[in-house]
Amino acid sequence: MELKNIHNVYFIGIGGIGMSALARYFKFIGKNVAGYDKTPTHLTDELKAEGINIHFEDNVALIALPYLNKENTLVVVTPAVPKDHLEWNYFLQNEFVVKKRAEVLGIITKGTFCFAVAGTHGKTTTSSILGHILYESGVDVTAFLGGIVENYDSNLIGSGKTVTVAEADEFDRSFLHLHPDIACVTSMDADHLDIYGDTASIEASFREFADKVEDKNHLFKTNGLPIEGVTVGVGTGAFSAVNVRIENGWYVFDAQTPSEVIKDIRFGLPGRHNLTNAMLALAMAKTYGVAGGDIAKALESFKGVRRRFSYQIKKPGLVYIDDYAHHPTEIDAVYQAVTELYPNEKVLAIFQPHLFSRTRDFADGFAKSLSQFENIVLLDIYPARELPIEGVTSQWLLDKIENDNKRLVSKADLLQVVKLTDATVVVTIGAGDIGEMVPDIKKVVDEKV
Incomplete structure (x- = not known):
């Protein structure tokens, strides 16, 4: 099924942060969007206010008629949904096109220049900073994010058709569905051991993701990670934050890059980890061709992500x-x-x-x-x-x-x-x-x- 032939998109688990970004995207490009979630939240309230029909009971009878037409309906499901879910099983038994969120993200981003941000920590903040830099610099971008960005009050930035930013989620090996042109790996700590079993399996999966980027000058990583790529950090790496100081609650620093030093960048998110996140976003944007002055301006205006410090x-x-x-x-x-x-x-x-x-x-x-x-x-x-x-x-x-x-x-x-x-x-x-x-x-x- 090609996206152009889809008229209706039905989400099972629509209130998830990544799922809701996709729901907003499909609504924005003119598709009919509806969905189910287990409980109402602030996020489902926002989606309903945007005109998306949502119900909270696992009941096939509550699915509106257009979404029961399997010829032009795409069903998107989150891995968090239990295997005995009635609606999910109805769609499977009736041979609808049912895709995981990551598969759909892979389809959307395949025909674009794709930035992918991977890592066990820092994905949302780094991809949000990157999306903000690209959007503020006039790039034709859509960023699909795992958090609500304060500047936009949304987990979707932009409406571009040629460039995408995606969080490359390691849960359930989802990130292997993406087709990145420029990527970064923020961290590779043990996590999701219920899926992977051990640290070695997680690292192997990250290496498989990293191998998707053919030009290793377009793959960025923090110091010490066991993958090939360009090192980025604070006081270390080819892209490095140096001369770091705190002024009135702001980080002020210089960004040393292979081609220039961008002086006196102001950045408002606290914590050394966020300085690293900012440098990763800077490295990817600079490599894509965004001017240093535009990057500095965007970093100063970035307000952060809801529930991230x-x-x-x-x-x-x-x-x-x-x-x-x-x-x-x-x-x-x-x-x-x-x-x-x-x-x-x-x-x-x-x-x-x-x-x-x-x-x-x-x-x-x-x-x-x-x-x-x-x-x-x-x-x-x-x-x-x-x-x-x-x-x-x-x-x-x-x-x-x-x-x-x-x-x-x-x-x-x-x-x-x-x-x-x-x-x-x-x-x-x-x-x-x-x-x-x-x-x-x-x-x-x-x-x-």
Whole structure:
């Protein structure tokens, strides 16, 4: 089935961050779009407001008639949907064209000049920065993103037809469906061991992705990764941030590239990991041909990604930050940024573990990362697509944390805990439904002044 012959696109799991970007894209190019998701969220509310029909009950009878015509309907499914899903099985049994999100992204980007951003951490921020640079510089681009970019209040940037930016997701080996012309790998830490089994299998999959880029001068990587490519970093590599300083909460730095030094770039996202993300985006844009001055201008105007070190409150003596971190390395990055910016403040970190398998596989890493914070509150594990694993609980994780100021709290009691804390910096961390609680937490923190 060619995209031009598709009139209707039906999404099973439309509320997912990557799925919703595709839904917005198809709606934008004039297709009929509808879908199912398990629960309403802020994102499904936004999609409905944009004219997309969504229901929340797994019931074939709720699917509108146009989407039951298999001749011109594409069904897109997320890997998170269980195998016994009634709607999914209906479409399979009736021989509809059913594709995974990654396959559809591969089809869309195949006929374009494709930038692909891979890595176990930093994909969303790096691809969002890159999409913003290209769009602001006048490139005919569409960027499909795994987060809501503050500048655009969307996970889709642009409406270009010749250049695409895509997050190359390693989950379920999805990134192997892409056809990158320029790519980067931000990191290759162990993750998704429920899919891969071990670190060696993850690294092999990343190498297979990297091999898709024929010209290794168009493949960028951070220092120390076991793949061939151009090294990018802070104080290291062919593209390097040097002379880094902090001025009024901004990073100011010079970007050393093989062809020039771009002086006094201003960048507003905290944390050394975000400087690296910015340099990766800079390296890819510069290699494509964007002028250094245009890159610097775009980096200064980039406002960040929702739930990536996202300031909810930023007042003298009171700060609330929300972050999507769900891996020990990401929590370390949050801690580094918080302590660099607020070295003398009392910090409360609230963490919701994501997936029983990930909590089991990285329990010692989570405990070590969380122990760094002065005060820690744990919520119960967010299961997402998984069933409980015996013995793997937040209490089990809490017992591993070497810190006296720690406690396990139910979601129902969390607001009261936040209300009573004397911390001047509050940080919420996690990839589960803690993101849905942010507005309520913000309200409670705001009332503390």
